[in-house]
Amino acid sequence: MKDSRTKKFSQTLSTLRPFQKELVLGPLAKLLEAVLEVTLPMMMAHIVDVGITSHDHEDVLRTSLVMGVMILVSLCCAIFCQYCAAKASTGVGALLRERMFTRVNAMSTKEQEVIGTESLMVRMTTDVNQTSLAVSMLIRLVSRVPFITIGGVLAAMSIDIPMAGVLAVASVLFLVTLLLIIRSTFMQYGIVEKRLDKITSEVRESILGVRVIRAFSRNKHHEDKMNDASSAYKESVIAVSKLSSLMSPVTVFIMNLSIVAVIFIGGIRVDTGAISKGDIIAFMNYIFTIVTALTILANLVVIFTRTFVSMERIEEVLCSKASERDDEMESLKSTAMDKPVDDISMENQPYHPLVKFENVSFSYLDTDDDDTDLLAVDSLSFQIRKGEKLGIIGTTGSGKSTVLALMLKLYSPTSGEIYIDGENIAEWSEERVRAQMSPVFQSPRLFRGTVRENLLLGGISMDDKELKKRLQIAMAWDFVSKMEGGLDAKVEANGRNLSGGQRQRLCIARALCHDAALLLMDDASSALDMETDEKLQATLKEHLAETGKTCVMISARIKPIVDANWILVFDNGKLVGEGKHDELLQNCEEYAKIAASQEMGGV
């Protein structure tokens, strides 16, 4: 059992390795403290019996001094142990976080989606904290608690065996009661937590929907729902407290019961001369010490039960597949940067396809059956030629964005091959593939930091003049220059302090700063107003012509792709037409339909 468990948590437990010293020395120091602590009542008994009875001043004084020194030593031991615990537990926590973070970053998008951001967050925070707490408890208490309990009983036995029996029975009774109460409340706490979550979701709903709620005058309804959730929660809290409030009175009563037993049985033993009065005082002290230790033990059991669940969840992340290759990441990246795909051989063959899809199918779901309904893209074959502008159009869910994700190797095709410059990208590392392209995604995502840091994401460098030039192309310079700090203006998480259109323009500028030979734009200007969008398309066209970059433009609207060299029309994951705008209007029904739907707007 223990063996399989150790194996089961091998990744998690390996983070303990750097802290072997603390893990050994800490408990040892604590052990010494416990030894001293258990000896104290014995010496006290000595003072009472020998010193006081025989009026030996010197003996009382000497014993007191020795006890004083012992207390000091034990204090030092305790502090040293606390230090070890703090160092090792936070160290393990930090190491776990780092390993998980690195692991997640090495996962493919699909692998990440299996776990999900929210769950990953919980694992990296709550679960790591739980494990870290357990390490700290382990060092601080694992040697102390058993020692004090067993040592206390043993020391008591050395004084008097029948009396020690009282202690042993009391300890067992105490522990069993504690664990019984804890176990029966454990399940109920689960309900309590679920109901608290329910409150959270009700409140979140009424905060986020405030406009609609007010529009429909449904305030009262949501107020009632929040109240219902809150009452249900209250009921569960009170239900659990019926049991949990028994904990302290019952355990204290057991402790006191054993004191009564010590007095009663102690009376008999003193009468027979087996023990002295001082011994009874020592016994009472052992009871206090042992009971305190046992209370801690019961808490430990709870903590470790929770920790095992947390460790399982951490282990799952650390052991999950992370299939992105980052071997020779550096060298590949640098060569790719030095030698972009448009090398000499390509100059001579202007129509050599830069990117080629051959019979590519992909499903977001992991199913073995050939249900084509589940395919996001189905048997795609097309080419992107160097220097051209390729348009991709289709309704939402037609598979446009999937093409982009596949090109970036965020996902790998379920079947079929993708080639860049004649080489199958399955053979390439993700880094190398991505170094060829600069994408602009549909939903603009920015990071906490400055405008500059966002543009130079990934640690590339570029001087202000060049940055400004690219911001101008993306129609972003106007507002960036007005922001406080300009290029160094603050960008909040998710670009919260910017409007949707501003975010999109910064994302376009970011892609331009990365200057790869392939510019991928996925509905990149949907949040811009007509006028700005038109200006943007014009400057972008100029930029493409100037640099000879290849551009893939995915759009739901016809206008941005009217001038494309080639247009792909998607419907339901399939390529239903390709050609130039005029041709498609004639012979592609889907395209004509889309065009008609936009014609009415006078586009």
Added chain:
Amino acid sequence: MAKDTSMLQGIGNLSPDANKMRKSTRSISFRDLKRLAQYTGEGRIKMVFLIMAAIISGGLFVVAPVFSGNAIDLMAGKGKVDFESVTRYALVLLAMYAIAAFFSWIVSYYANIIAANTAARLRGEMASKFSRLPVSFFDTHAAGDVLSRFVSDVEAIADGLLQGLLTMFTLVITVSGTLVFMLILSPKMTLVIVPMAAVTVLLATKIAGKTTKHFSSQQRLVGDIQATIEEDFDGQREIKAFGAKKSSIEAFREKNEKLRVSSVRAQFISSLPNPVSRSINHITYVFIGALGYFFGGLTAGGISTFIMYWNNFSRPINDLTNITTQVMAAMASTARVFEILDMPEEKEIEETADSAIPMNFQSDVVFSHVHFSYTPEKPIIRDFNLVVKPGKRVAIIGPTGCGKTTLINLLMRYYDPTSGSITIDGRDITSVSRSRLRNAFGMVLQDTWLLDRSVRDNIAYGKPHATFDEIVAAAKAARAHGFITRLPNGYDTILDRRTNLSSGQRQLLCIARVLIMSPTILILDEATSAVDTLTEKRIVEAFEAMMKGHTSFVIAHRLSTIEGSDIVVDMRNKTQEKLNRE
């Protein structure tokens, strides 16, 4: 959420206010506590029981050691034990402990109930406060912050209250009672020992004070690293695509190390009070033995009693130091909760005879000299005038941030004009109740907010008693009936994360939700900007049907939706030109 930049900028400008809100949490006043006591409400009788139970159990715990000490003194030595008395003492002790246990259970159970009830009452108060807060409150306060006040802060208050009730009375009684008995037993020794307890408390509070500082700096770093993790995971696509993996791991490492260093410090320091106070207890223990002998003239039984008193005396004091942090946190949370409860509310007019006259919303909608700004420095709307005849369609256009959504905010009375007025049927819209006014409007936003409930419930959202036929009729009118019937459970399909509705389908449900109300005036705010043009066409069809014969306001940045409007208002440059096409 569909928000104009103007509004976001408004939030930016309001942020000092939000900072103030955060800062003010530090000042904890006695008044808050008094006010909190009111929320325990009907718990007062329980409170009396609790205090009585605490007095009884605390008193018994104080007296018990006298009996055990006496019993020990009766054991003079071998063959000199007075069994009869020892047995009597043991039985008395047993009874005392049993009664004490019972009453301490009552203290504990009632404390739990009072704390849970208070929490529920606070949440109820906040829930009803939410209904009365103006929309501007929700626009200017981060949802996460408001949420955490409702959930975590109330939780902290309940915890603090529980711990406070559990320990406070028992503590006062045990400590003061014990003190009296110790004084009776040996005044000299008490005078030596009490300062020891004082030293323990002082040391512990001093360390606790330091700890708070370290913990708050650790907490800040935890918040930072959580934000980093979340951002990194959510932004994986960008991080991968731009080769930022390595640099983001580097940045994480740096923060992680900072957090580790800070955590070691916080944890180490916070773990000090325990061994320190334990050592002081040990030293006192020796003192009791040695001093009891040298000065106190105590018997062995006396020493035993004194040691038990010392335990009774020092344990609650140690508990107190443990609880202090919890109670402090609870007080801080109390201030945060009251801050919400004290927020200014939406002023609602009295239902007078005048206001009760129903408006039929059938005639002109008139904006006259309307001025508005979210913050005084940044006027959004200046001297806006517009007359809309019944049944006309108004298109509002202009670049982002020019105040299009603001106009809707004013019409729906989410905000009120800084000056000027809006009238419908010749009456100022502020002269009717908000709910009456809003019921006349049907609004569809870009943000398709739906409940995690069935399709049926969502369509009947504004009309909970609608018949199924009405629901289906609304769905048909919204062109949504078709896809609803294809859902796994039709109209009873629950809309949670697993039901993958497209944004277009969600929008059609929002339209059905409006249609079932048969509103007089319609508002569409960027309702189709998140969908592709083919879907948009379907939605527009539904709109067209819906808008026929109704006054309507349409905001859109795509011209298609504007086609067929009677009036186009261009909000550019904060001036309004009307292109009357009539």
